[in-house]
Amino acid sequence: MKAAYEYAGNLHMHTTYSDGAATHAEIAQAAIRAGLDFVIVTDHNVHVTGVEGYYYDTMHDHRVLLLTGEEVHDTRRSPQVNHLLVYGVEGELAGYAPNPQGLLSEVNDRGGFAYIAHPNDPAAPLFGEDALPWVTWDVEGYTGIELWNVMSEFKTALTSRRSAVRGAMELSRVISGPLPETLALWDRLLREQKKVKVIGGADAHGGSYSIGPITRTVFPYETLFRCVNTHIVTSMPLSGDFEHDKQLVLSALRAGNAFVGYDLPASTKGFQFVAQGHKTEAVMGEVLRIGHGVTLQIVAPQFAELRLIRNGEIILREVDITHRTYIASQVGAYRAEVYLRFQGKRRGWIFSNPIFVIE
Ligand SMILES: [Zn+2]
Numbered sequence: 001m002k003a004a005y006e007y008a009g010n011l012h013m014h015t016t017y018s019d020g021a022a023t024h025a026e027i028a029q030a031a032i033r034a035g036l037d038f039v040i041v042t043d044h045n046v047h048v049t050g051v052e053g054y055y056y057d058t059m060h061d062h063r064v065l066l067l068t069g070e071e072v073h074d075t076r077r078s079p080q081v082n083h084l085l086v087y088g089v090e091g092e093l094a095g096y097a098p099n100p101q102g103l104l105s106e107v108n109d110r111g112g113f114a115y116i117a118h119p120n121d122p123a124a125p126l127f128g129e130d131a132l133p134w135v136t137w138d139v140e141g142y143t144g145i146e147l148w149n150v151m152s153e154f155k156t157a158l159t160s161r162r163s164a165v166r167g168a169m170e171l172s173r174v175i176s177g178p179l180p181e182t183l184a185l186w187d188r189l190l191r192e193q194k195k196v197k198v199i200g201g202a203d204a205h206g207g208s209y210s211i212g213p214i215t216r217t218v219f220p221y222e223t224l225f226r227c228v229n230t231h232i233v234t235s236m237p238l239s240g241d242f243e244h245d246k247q248l249v250l251s252a253l254r255a256g257n258a259f260v261g262y263d264l265p266a267s268t269k270g271f272q273f274v275a276q277g278h279k280t281e282a283v284m285g286e287v288l289r290i291g292h293g294v295t296l297q298i299v300a301p302q303f304a305e306l307r308l309i310r311n312g313e314i315i316l317r318e319v320d321i322t323h324r325t326y327i328a329s330q331v332g333a334y335r336a337e338v339y340l341r342f343q344g345k346r347r348g349w350i351f352s353n354p355i356f357v358i359e
Pocket residue numbers: 071083117118132
């Protein structure tokens with residue numbers, strides 16, 4: 001496919017229907033202010049109907065496409081691990097939660113797809129927070145994993161009251177990349193030739209986050225929507241027609257035609273990772289035959305450190321550049337990473353989905 005359009009969205013958030021603080025309409029306004037093109041609301045164990053559509057700001061100048069998915073997990077399990085982000089399914093799935101494989105099969109049977117949420121979520125015992133990782137890995141039928149979950153990364157800073165307060169006051173101090181174990185997990189799955197795709201999500205709740213008995217802090221939706229987002233690439237533009245655009249967004253996410261971008265240090269808009277073979281082109285998430293060789297191209301929106309990774313191994317690393325091409329002569333899952341310095345620290349900025357080069 002030739003990608004001509006890019007749209008930024010967030011795929012993990014909660015409303016008052018579960019444990020979030022805002023309504024769908026309020027979330028839509030926050031997303032518009034943050035400049036997002038789409039959001040998918042994923043309340044815990046409830047699929048909310050009748051709220052999908054385009055929402056506009058008061059001046060009617062800007063709009064956001066709001067869709068609903070669901071974050072499904074077994075509430076009777078202790079701790080409540082195995083959270084699954086489900087997209088593209090109409091109807092309730094919470095009843096399938098106790099059996100992760102049954103849930104995944106049902107998602108696929110109903111024409112939807114699923115990403116494993118916060119696969120390596122840490123515990124924060126000082127604050128009474130359980131670890132909520134995915135633990136049932138002998139399953140199949142998931143499209144991918146949530147590579148970068150802002151709340152999971154924030155929990156890594158909850159090692160003392162002081163660092164928690166500092167992190168909560170300035171989220172950008174903490175947020176600097178996917179958890180290393182999640183990156184390693186992804187590469188391991190890719191080495192096993194599983195075509196695992198990734199998304200990044202806010203996991204926005206909008207409410208207060210308890211830090212001990214005294215301090216309570218708030219991460220507004222808008223703040224989180226300016227943080228880690230998923231950018232899709234498409235061959236057709238969003239038209240304004242709800243049904244058409246819903247299918248366009250969902251099919252890009254199902255195919256992994258997307259990258260994860262940390263939009264706070266600088267907008268990640270304009271990033272590209274494409275491959276050219278003999279008379280064919282591929283974008284992130286797609287498969288390409290190697291033939292006589294494939295040319296991979298990375299384009300960063302500004303000068304940065306670019307990395308190309310094949311089956312988990314760094315095969316190219318260059319600093320202070322915006323463009324790089326690479327002739328691939330081996331099959332494998334190729335993915336790109338971009339790093340940026342921000343507030344005195346090196347940050348993960350962009351993580352592309354793989355392009356799968358095959359025999
Ligand atoms: Zn969750």
